[in-house]
Amino acid sequence: MIWNETMECMDREEMRKLQSIRLRRVVEHAYHNSPFYRKKMQELGVVPEDIQSIDDITKLPFTVKQDLRDNYPFGLLAVPMSEIVRLHASSGTTGKPIVVGYTRRDLGIWAECVSRVLTAGGITKNDSVQVSYGYGLFTGGLGVHDGVQNIGGTVIPMSSGNTQKQIQLMHDFGAKALACTPSYALYLAETIHNSGIPLEEFQLRAGFFGAEPWTENMRKELEEKMHIKAYDIYGLTEISGPGVGGECECQNGTHLWEDHFFPEIVDPKTLQPVAPGETGELVFTTLTKEGMPMLRYRTRDLTHLIYEKCECGRTAVRMGRIMGRSDDMLIIRGVNVFPSQVESIILELPEFEAHYLIVVDRVNNTDTFQIQVEVRPEYYSDEMNKMLALKKKITDRIQSVIGLKPDIRIVEPRSIERSMGKAKHVIDNRKLV
Numbered sequence: 177m178i179w180n181e182t183m184e185c186m187d188r189e190e191m192r193k194l195q196s197i198r199l200r201r202v203v204e205h206a207y208h209n210s211p212f213y214r215k216k217m218q219e220l221g222v223v224p225e226d227i228q229s230i231d232d233i234t235k236l237p238f239t240v241k242q243d244l245r246d247n248y249p250f251g252l253l254a255v256p257m258s259e260i261v262r263l264h265a266s267s268g269t270t271g272k273p274i275v276v277g278y279t280r281r282d283l284g285i286w287a288e289c290v291s292r293v294l295t296a297g298g299i300t301k302n303d304s305v306q307v308s309y310g311y312g313l314f315t316g317g318l319g320v321h322d323g324v325q326n327i328g329g330t331v332i333p334m335s336s337g338n339t340q341k342q343i344q345l346m347h348d349f350g351a352k353a354l355a356c357t358p359s360y361a362l363y364l365a366e367t368i369h370n371s372g373i374p375l376e377e378f379q380l381r382a383g384f385f386g387a388e389p390w391t392e393n394m395r396k397e398l399e400e401k402m403h404i405k406a407y408d409i410y411g412l413t414e415i416s417g418p419g420v421g422g423e424c425e426c427q428n429g430t431h432l433w434e435d436h437f438f439p440e441i442v443d444p445k446t447l448q449p450v451a452p453g454e455t456g457e458l459v460f461t462t463l464t465k466e467g468m469p470m471l472r473y474r475t476r477d478l479t480h481l482i483y484e485k486c487e488c489g490r491t492a493v494r495m496g497r498i499m500g501r502s503d504d505m506l507i508i509r510g511v512n513v514f515p516s517q518v519e520s521i522i523l524e525l526p527e528f529e530a531h532y533l534i535v536v537d538r539v540n541n542t543d544t545f546q547i548q549v550e551v552r553p554e555y556y557s558d559e560m561n562k563m564l565a566l567k568k569k570i571t572d573r574i575q576s577v578i579g580l581k582p583d584i585r586i587v588e589p590r591s592i593e594r595s596m597g598k599a600k601h602v603i604d605n606r607k608l609v
């Protein structure tokens with residue numbers, strides 16, 4: 177099912193024309209109503225008239241998270257405060273929070289985008305969706321909430337936490353879909369399993385998981401554990417929130433709603449566009465945002481774009497899985513390590529759960545690379561040699577894929593702290609010295 181066929185399936189040439197018109201408009205708006213952007217453009221010697229088509233986007237300045245911090249709280253708003261109807265702030269996984277403001281129209285467009293994602297995942301007005309993303313300043317809860325209401329579905333505004341009650345109400349209310357982080361979904365799946373309520377008594381058939389990187393193996397795991405289809409939903413506070421893009425039934429890339437958010441991929445070092453299809457840093461320009469337009473915002477997310485038409489019929493560009501954030505990449509003894517690589521390997525091995533913690537430190541000027549990982553109850557044993565064999569298996573596997581020998585600590589089932597929001601998978605103690 178398609179929510180907005182005109183926009184989601186538009187001919188690519190037509191889309192570029194629309195993007196060009198909208199880019200001109202947003203650049204005018206930013207230049208005239210945001211002192212921040214006027215200054216940035218003046219520094220580059222660019223005036224709005226220089227931007228005639230979407231191809232001119234590379235003339236525009238980049239925006240980074242630090243710009244939002246430097247202008248805390250309201251310095252980047254481009255409308256008077258009287259036009260702002262809601263504020264959100266980022267969850268601050270990477271430092272001091274940043275603040276964004278939305279006009280009424282911005283909220284409408286955000287709800288439209290989430291509606292596209294829910295519809296692509298088969299949700300209609302007849303379905304109820306349990307929203308277990310945190311409500312509040314974090315965009316996850318209210319963002320998905322508005323999307324469910326916009327399609328006329330029934331929203332169950334659970335927020336995160338209170339895991340036993342989540343399960344009870346999901347069961348009693350017959351929720352058709354669950355929206356939360358993939359790590360919380362895994363925790364909920366375990367809790368369902370331990371509750372003794374048969375899975376068949378739940379009506380859950382879809383999950384909309386995002387707000388943190390996850391892997392194909394994690395998808396398989398969640399689909400098997402909950403008998404659902406697990407869809408990716410992607411977004412970030414600076415651009416609006418969840419629903420900047422989402423997966424369709426093909427589950428083969430995350431469609432980005434490029435009539436509202438224009439994506440580019442650049443080399444994070446040179447900031448030059450990469451060749452089509454190559455991996456680099458994702459950059460967004462908001463094409464319709466009033467409250468806080470963003471020109472060439474550097475997400476730090478590493479991915480690639482797929483421009484071929486999808487089998488679902490949509491032409492909207494697709495994004496490959498986020499490999500991690502360029503600022504999340506660990507460099508351990510000179511080797512680039514992405515937590516997602518570790519997750520993927522752990523999930524390929526049947527003996528382990530997707531609960532893990534990477535601990536990096538520096539001892540005697542050498543980086544240490546420890547991975548704590550939970551063994552599944554059925555593989556847990558008191559016998560030392562069995563555990564040693566398991567340890568060797570995962571050590572060898574990680575060393576062969578990543579090229580670095582990890583110090584594996586196999587820990588007891590259920591001993592790694594469960595996350596209700598974005599999971600913390602890395603502790604890097606090197607930053608402290």
Ligand code: ADP
Nearest residue numbers: 266267268269386387388389409410411412413
């Ligand atoms: P913070 O920067 O504080 O984490 P946000 O809550 O706005 O703020 O998080 C946005 C970031 O979360 C994205 O830039 C991306 O790194 C990550 N993210 C969101 N959705 C997904 C997803 N579906 N897959 C991978 N990463 C995601």
Ligand code: ZN
Nearest residue numbers: 424486488490
């Ligand atoms: Zn598709």
